[in-house]
Amino acid sequence: MRDQSQTSVEDARPARLPVVALLLLALLALGVPLISPALNLVDVFAFPLGYFMVAQGSLIALMLVGIASARWQDRRRRATDT
Amino acid sequence: MPLDAPLDGEAVGTGASSGVAVSGWFALAALGFTGVALLAGLGASMTWGDGGYWAVAIAVAGAVALAASLRWLGGGAAPVAGGMSVATDTLAGALVLAVPGAIFALGYDGLAYALGLCAGILLMQLVAAPRFAQSGAGSLPELITQRFPGRVVGVLSLAIITVSMTALLVAGLTAAGIVGMRLLGVDFVTATAAAACAALACFVVRGGHAQSTSNGLLFPLLLAALLVPLVILSAQWYGLPVPELAYSNSLWQLQGIEENLLEQELADPAFMRPMMTAFVSMSPVSFAGIVLGLATGIAVLPSLYSAPLARTSARNARHVALWGLGFTVLFLTLAPAAATYARQAIATLISDRIAFTQLPAWVFTYGKLGLVHACGHAATSAAAIAQACAALGDAGTSLRLQDLAVDPDVIALALPEIAGLNGMLMGLVAVAVLATVLATANAPLGGIVKSLGIGVDSGRGERLGSYAVAAVVLAASAVLASLRAASIIDIATWAAVIAAAGLFPVVICALWFRRANSWGAAAGMITGVGVLIGYLIAQRHFAVPLFETTAALSSGGASGLEYFTELQDAWAAADPGPAKDAAWAALDVHAQSVADWWGIRGLATVLLALPAGFLALVLVSLVTPAPRRMETAP
Numbered sequence: 001m002r003d004q005s006q007t008s009v010e011d012a013r014p015a016r017l018p019v020v021a022l023l024l025l026a027l028l029a030l031g032v033p034l035i036s037p038a039l040n041l042v043d044v045f046a047f048p049l050g051y052f053m054v055a056q057g058s059l060i061a062l063m064l065v066g067i068a069s070a071r072w073q074d075r076r077r078r079a080t081d082t
Numbered sequence: 083m084p085l086d087a088p089l090d091g092e093a094v095g096t097g098a099s100s101g102v103a104v105s106g107w108f109a110l111a112a113l114g115f116t117g118v119a120l121l122a123g124l125g126a127s128m129t130w131g132d133g134g135y136w137a138v139a140i141a142v143a144g145a146v147a148l149a150a151s152l153r154w155l156g157g158g159a160a161p162v163a164g165g166m167s168v169a170t171d172t173l174a175g176a177l178v179l180a181v182p183g184a185i186f187a188l189g190y191d192g193l194a195y196a197l198g199l200c201a202g203i204l205l206m207q208l209v210a211a212p213r214f215a216q217s218g219a220g221s222l223p224e225l226i227t228q229r230f231p232g233r234v235v236g237v238l239s240l241a242i243i244t245v246s247m248t249a250l251l252v253a254g255l256t257a258a259g260i261v262g263m264r265l266l267g268v269d270f271v272t273a274t275a276a277a278a279c280a281a282l283a284c285f286v287v288r289g290g291h292a293q294s295t296s297n298g299l300l301f302p303l304l305l306a307a308l309l310v311p312l313v314i315l316s317a318q319w320y321g322l323p324v325p326e327l328a329y330s331n332s333l334w335q336l337q338g339i340e341e342n343l344l345e346q347e348l349a350d351p352a353f354m355r356p357m358m359t360a361f362v363s364m365s366p367v368s369f370a371g372i373v374l375g376l377a378t379g380i381a382v383l384p385s386l387y388s389a390p391l392a393r394t395s396a397r398n399a400r401h402v403a404l405w406g407l408g409f410t411v412l413f414l415t416l417a418p419a420a421a422t423y424a425r426q427a428i429a430t431l432i433s434d435r436i437a438f439t440q441l442p443a444w445v446f447t448y449g450k451l452g453l454v455h456a457c458g459h460a461a462t463s464a465a466a467i468a469q470a471c472a473a474l475g476d477a478g479t480s481l482r483l484q485d486l487a488v489d490p491d492v493i494a495l496a497l498p499e500i501a502g503l504n505g506m507l508m509g510l511v512a513v514a515v516l517a518t519v520l521a522t523a524n525a526p527l528g529g530i531v532k533s534l535g536i537g538v539d540s541g542r543g544e545r546l547g548s549y550a551v552a553a554v555v556l557a558a559s560a561v562l563a564s565l566r567a568a569s570i571i572d573i574a575t576w577a578a579v580i581a582a583a584g585l586f587p588v589v590i591c592a593l594w595f596r597r598a599n600s601w602g603a604a605a606g607m608i609t610g611v612g613v614l615i616g617y618l619i620a621q622r623h624f625a626v627p628l629f630e631t632t633a634a635l636s637s638g639g640a641s642g643l644e645y646f647t648e649l650q651d652a653w654a655a656a657d658p659g660p661a662k663d664a665a666w667a668a669l670d671v672h673a674q675s676v677a678d679w680w681g682i683r684g685l686a687t688v689l690l691a692l693p694a695g696f697l698a699l700v701l702v703s704l705v706t707p708a709p710r711r712m713e714t715a716p
Contacts, residue, residue, distance in 0.1 A: 017209065017594065018208050018209070021204075021208050022205075022208060022209070025201060025204055025205060025208070025377075028201070029197055029198070029200075029201035029373050029374075029377060030370050030373060030374065033193075033194070033197065033360070033366070033369055033370070033373070034366050034369075034370070036190075036360050037360050037361075040358065040360075045327055045330060046327075046330035046331070046334070047330045047333070048358055050360065051190060051333075051357075051358045054190065054193045054197060054360075055193050055196075055415070055418040056326060056415045056418070058197060058200075059196065059197065059200045059411045059414060059415055060411060060415070062200050062201060062204045062407065062411070063200075063204075063407055063408055063411045065204060066204050066207050066208075066403075066404045066407050066408075067404065069207070069208060070207070070400050070401060070404050073212075073397070073400060074397065077397065
């Protein structure tokens with residue numbers, strides 16, 4: 001069984017579904033590739049934007065969504081602690 | 083607080099023991115690799131030098147297994163170490179070869195795989211890992227059986243996990259077989275069997291401590307194996323040692339070379355897969371289906387739910403998954419560069435109109451292994467290529483783009499040789515991939531063992547039982563891998579898609595929907611997998627009745643329906659016998675090309691299976707009695 005010391009305030013209360021982060025995930029993973037032919041009209045770092053987004057941009061953006069979501073969850077937890 | 087700060091309640095290995103483990107491991111890997119590279123440089127025969135890399139890979143995998151067995155890194159891990167473990171288990175060696183290969187073969191459309199993998203780890207971080215950690219379960223099978231008690235759910239989850247994890251092992255053993263072939267010069271079956279034996283040995287060495295974060299030790303090696311050749315190439319070719327940026331030059335150069343090849347009739351337009359043009363080899367629906375299938379499959383892949391994510395705080399699990407995402411992104415943003423450099427080197431080879439006798443050595447090295455074909459035959463020698471191309475009739479004295487077929491699964495391994503770099507770099511890739519496959523095979527094996535209810539920590543009897551199960555599963559996987567029925571990326575993606583269709587609705591509802599019960603879970607699993615398998619079987623074997631009944635949903639349009647009606651009339655009018663059989667064959671072939679719903683085919687079937695599974699789970703749960711309070715935690 002899990003060590004009782006690992007139980008935090010966050011663990012003891014109902015969690016909230018990170019809806020905004022999930023919507024951003026869907027947009028980056030499913031939406032951006034579908035519009036990439038249109039995005040290719042613009043260049044970024046010498047890449048066509050649509051290609052760059054699917055090859056690298058969306059991956060980096062997914063990581064940023066993860067960081068923002070984790071920080072938001074941490075702030076919620078600190079607010080509850082205090 | 084920084085994201086990598088120690089977290090409350092986490093079990094972290096002591097600094098001294100972790101330091102000894104990491105230092106010892108790096109010293110072993112570096113010494114072994116340097117020794118083999120020096121021997122190769124001093125003129126040791128190619129067979130001995132390459133065999134040495136194989137031995138180093140086995141030693142590295144063994145060292146990681148030993149580190150897990152001795153719990154040098156402790157049971158849990160800090161987020162950074164846990165994240166490395168998640169990234170390594172996600173890539174699992176097989177995908178290190180497969181993702182660059184998919185981009186090489188499919189161009190833009192191959193990027194769906196990298197995008198789906200990263201989306202899957204983010205999905206895990208957002209909705210699965212923290213709640214899983216809160217549940218107190220030690221593995222995904224344990225969570226499912228705790229939350230949904232009953233034999234039916236247990237048997238169904240066992241079946242789905244076994245099939246999915248076996249597919250993952252098949253992908254890994256295929257990668258290990260390819261590396262073994264290249265290094266040892268043996269046939270694929272022998273190399274795969276040797277890899278399966280080594281993977282079993284690693285599983286046994288780990289003993290009762292099957293799940294640990296030690297696999298994360300391999301991530302720096304994996305990253306270096308891909309990064310070093312790419313940095314050297316980027317610096318040599320474009321003077322910018324940042325592959326993620328420098329390869330934009332290669333993309334444009336490749337486009338120019340391919341346009342020249344078309345003008346000089348050295349390439350067939352039907353064969354071209356432009357790197358920057360979307361949806362050439364798959365439809366947007368298929369692209370979205372692969373991304374969704376990989377994302378939802380990775381988010382609930384049983385092999386990923388081990389020590390770093392289990393029995394810890396929700397915050398720690400979230401941060402472990404976040405670091406795992408970061409490391410996976412770091413690795414996968416390199417994959418397009420690897421694929422582009424390989425494509426450019428090969429396109430340049432064609433455009434230079436090099437004579438068969440002047441072709442670089444790698445063509446024949448991999449040709450003898452059956453991994454490079456020229457004019458439809460294995461490129462074993464210049465004479466064999468000349469003979470095969472002469473038989474085609476329209477080929478000249480040099481190769482055209484469509485004449486040279488390089489197995490996509492070998493692209494990442496062969497890149498240093500294709501680009502003319504030192505052979506030692508191929509050895510580095512081989513060591514990293516083989517060691518990772520062998521070390522991470524423990525994760526899917528552990529998933530199957532735990533879904534059987536065998537506790538490897540329980541005692542000698544159960545431990546021996548787990549070894550027997552692992553041996554049987556590895557033997558079956560080796561047999562399936564030796565068939566080489568599909569590419570590594572297809573096998574690995576199917577593993578994720580099966581997990582997505584069968585487990586994603588169940589795991590998400592187990593964690594977020596208190597009203598979900600065992601009846602609903604069973605219905606969700608049966609419906610998800612049933613829709614997946616049923617749709618695929620109907621498309622392949624019952625295409626005519628499927629199209630007849632659902633023509634309105636087909637992507638074939640009015641022209642497809644019109645031609646189908648013509649063929650159907652021809653079949654009805656044909657005389658019984660060979661003429662009627664031929665008419666039916668023509669009708670069936672056309673029906674298979676148009677019998678789909680909204681263009682959904684193959685891996686994209688998860689677009690149908692997922693909503694069907696969720697719907698069945700929710701509806702059945704709502705019309706059957708609510709679960710008891712104790713079953714609904716967290």
